[in-house]
Amino acid sequence: MPSGSLHAKLADALRERIASGALAVGEPLPSEARLVEEFGTSRGTVRQALSTLRNEGLIEGGQGRRPVVRRRPMGQPFETFLSFSAWVELSGHRPGQHTIELARRGADPVAAGALGLEPGEPVIDVLRLRLLDDEPVMLERSTFVLDIGLLLFDFDPDAGSIYAGLLARGVEIVAATHTIDAIAAPTDDARLLGVAKGAPLLRERRTARTTDGRPVEYGDDRYRPDRATFTIANERAHHLALVRTVPETGEAL
Amino acid sequence: MPSGSLHAKLADALRERIASGALAVGEPLPSEARLVEEFGTSRGTVRQALSTLRNEGLIEGGQGRRPVVRRRPMGQPFETFLSFSAWVELSGHRPGQHTIELARRGADPVAAGALGLEPGEPVIDVLRLRLLDDEPVMLERSTFVLDIGLLLFDFDPDAGSIYAGLLARGVEIVAATHTIDAIAAPTDDARLLGVAKGAPLLRERRTARTTDGRPVEYGDDRYRPDRATFTIANERAHHLALVRTVPETGEAL
DNA sequence: CGAGAGGACTTGTACAAACAAGTTAACCGC
DNA sequence: GCGGTTAACTTGTTTGTACAAGTCCTCTCG
Numbered sequence: 001m002p003s004g005s006l007h008a009k010l011a012d013a014l015r016e017r018i019a020s021g022a023l024a025v026g027e028p029l030p031s032e033a034r035l036v037e038e039f040g041t042s043r044g045t046v047r048q049a050l051s052t053l054r055n056e057g058l059i060e061g062g063q064g065r066r067p068v069v070r071r072r073p074m075g076q077p078f079e080t081f082l083s084f085s086a087w088v089e090l091s092g093h094r095p096g097q098h099t100i101e102l103a104r105r106g107a108d109p110v111a112a113g114a115l116g117l118e119p120g121e122p123v124i125d126v127l128r129l130r131l132l133d134d135e136p137v138m139l140e141r142s143t144f145v146l147d148i149g150l151l152l153f154d155f156d157p158d159a160g161s162i163y164a165g166l167l168a169r170g171v172e173i174v175a176a177t178h179t180i181d182a183i184a185a186p187t188d189d190a191r192l193l194g195v196a197k198g199a200p201l202l203r204e205r206r207t208a209r210t211t212d213g214r215p216v217e218y219g220d221d222r223y224r225p226d227r228a229t230f231t232i233a234n235e236r237a238h239h240l241a242l243v244r245t246v247p248e249t250g251e252a253l
Numbered sequence: 254m255p256s257g258s259l260h261a262k263l264a265d266a267l268r269e270r271i272a273s274g275a276l277a278v279g280e281p282l283p284s285e286a287r288l289v290e291e292f293g294t295s296r297g298t299v300r301q302a303l304s305t306l307r308n309e310g311l312i313e314g315g316q317g318r319r320p321v322v323r324r325r326p327m328g329q330p331f332e333t334f335l336s337f338s339a340w341v342e343l344s345g346h347r348p349g350q351h352t353i354e355l356a357r358r359g360a361d362p363v364a365a366g367a368l369g370l371e372p373g374e375p376v377i378d379v380l381r382l383r384l385l386d387d388e389p390v391m392l393e394r395s396t397f398v399l400d401i402g403l404l405l406f407d408f409d410p411d412a413g414s415i416y417a418g419l420l421a422r423g424v425e426i427v428a429a430t431h432t433i434d435a436i437a438a439p440t441d442d443a444r445l446l447g448v449a450k451g452a453p454l455l456r457e458r459r460t461a462r463t464t465d466g467r468p469v470e471y472g473d474d475r476y477r478p479d480r481a482t483f484t485i486a487n488e489r490a491h492h493l494a495l496v497r498t499v500p501e502t503g504e505a506l
Numbered sequence: 507c508g509a510g511a512g513g514a515c516t517t518g519t520a521c522a523a524a525c526a527a528g529t530t531a532a533c534c535g536c
Numbered sequence: 537g538c539g540g541t542t543a544a545c546t547t548g549t550t551t552g553t554a555c556a557a558g559t560c561c562t563c564t565c566g
Contacts, residue, residue: 004549005548005549005550006549006550007549007550031515031516031517032516032517033515033516041550041551042550042551042552043551043552044549044550044551044552045549045550045551047517047518048549048550050517051304055308061517062517062518062558062559063516063517063518063556063557063558063559064515064516064517064518064557064558064559064560065516065517065558065559065560066516066517066559067517177484177485178484178485179482179483179484179485180433180455180482180483180484180485181455181478181482181483182435182436182453182454182455182456182478183435183453183478184452184453198451199437200435200436200437200453200454201435201453202433202434202435202455203435225434225435225436228434229432229433229434230432230433230434230483231430231431231432231433232430232431232432232433258518258519258520259519259520260519260520284545284546284547285546285547286545286546294520294521295520295521295522296521296522297519297520297521297522298519298520298521300547300548301519301520303547314547315528315529315547315548316526316527316528316529316546316547316548317527317528317529317530317545317546317547317548318528318529318530318546318547319529319546319547320547
């Protein structure tokens with residue numbers, strides 16, 4: 001998808017070469033002069049494209065030395081973090097889901113606070129059990145504001161990602177705030193996830209917003225910590241990237 | 254600290270104005286033409302400085318519209334995430350620590366694996382109880398490679414940040430990988446942290462590296478989830494920022 | 507054989523000019 | 537008064553040129 005401007009097309013082309021492996025990890029990129037020759041643009045445009053890739057963390061290097069392809073492209077943080085299905089597939093496993101409840105009711109105080117509503121205002125609640133290779137991994141409680149949540153009745157939530165379904169209907173979620181902590185499993189959650197009551201669960205609470213900054217979803221996801229963890233890689237100056245990872249099996253609780 | 258190049262100095266100057274409040278949040282920056290006039294540079298240089306600030310997330314804006322100062326500068330993610338002391342102080346609380354053990358012994362298999370050593374190779378183990386307003390919040394188990402760890406005997410670990418002490422001795426930790434999950438508190442940990450045995454703890458395991466990529470520390474931090482959580486804010490395209498936050502008091506476990 | 511000088515190559519910085527495209531506000535006509 | 541057009545202003549894109557500074561290889565000299 002060439003995004004109009006020349007430097008964007010050039011950046012896309014180079015990204016493509018890196019993704020396809022035409023430019024291997026650790027390998028130096030063609031020199032700027034070479035790229036100028038190949039793409040028929042000016043050096044300024046080439047440098048603008050390279051600057052984009054540098055900001056994305058795809059390449060690194062210093063003065064006098066050709067930039068090299070970075071070790072780990074570390075994926076698309078946003079989509080990966082937002083979508084359970086996308087994460088599981090990226091991990092090489094098979095995602096699944098079972099919708100336990102899809103209901104319209106009054107908002108509970110916590111969700112109402114996060115969504116900027118009054119408690120009791122009508123919202124759409126979704127309770128889904130998420131599976132990884134047919135085993136329960138996560139219990140997802142989502143609360144959507146009414147107009148967005150009503151769209152959920154239009155498609156099958158068991159089919160796949162809710163976010164993908166909403167996106168197809170024009171609802172674009174572009175920002176979210178996540179809080180991660182740990183809780184003891186209540187009786188109901190323990191039964192659904194197949195763990196003992198009181199066992200530690202990894203909890204991620206989420207407020208998701210659309211382009212205009214309006215919060216449209218409040219989520220409370222509870223993971224079996226032996227099946228899912230969160231991983232963060234950070235480097236000084238260069239920004240953070242966060243992805244969920246599947247811990248090695250056989251790890252003791 | 255003007256970093257030599259003109260565009261870096263210009264970026265520093267603008268950062269300074271934002272930090273000092275001379276450019277308030279939400280306020281538009283001077284136009285590029287205005288900055289050219291004021292600093293006596295070319296427009297390309299001005300644009301390069303603005304590009305830097307944009308990448309740092311300090312400003313945002315689109316074509317035809319003057320860029321505006323962003324809502325939250327969102328701090329220094331790396332230092333904040335690395336240093337317990339810095340985080341607590343930033344949260345407006347009083348940090349404290351009590352070193353329980355500082356020992357030289359053979360590396361256990363997990364730490365050895367993370368540090369690229371053979372199990373049993375000599376390492377330096379540190380066990381510290383971290384306090385927030387005099388109450389225990391986190392139990393920190395760190396394993397340092399021998400040459401780095403020996404430096405710890407030179408200064409008082411109870412005085413403050415180990416990272417600050419190491420930095421003063423020329424050990425610069427610039428990258429780390431963090432894994433977050435939840436575990437049930439073992440008997441010893443429960444006693445030290447003042448929670449019931451089996452209570453859920455938020456665990457962060459960490460491998461920290463120096464400039465050359467060599468892993469020098471493996472850490473296992475266990476938090477009381479009612480006193481510390483992890484928060485992530487992400488926006489599409491724009492990268493992630495992560496900070497630890499103190500949850501509101503009185504929140505039920 | 508090793509160390510150092512030199513030069514070719516590469517990226518970083520800075521300036522200048524011109525046009526494209528989006529935003530804003532004033533202005534004019536109805 | 538209201539709506540649409542226009543014009544000024546602003547940022548985005550692209551090209552061109554020149555020099556500075558760092559890297560890497562080669563060649564020479566001791």
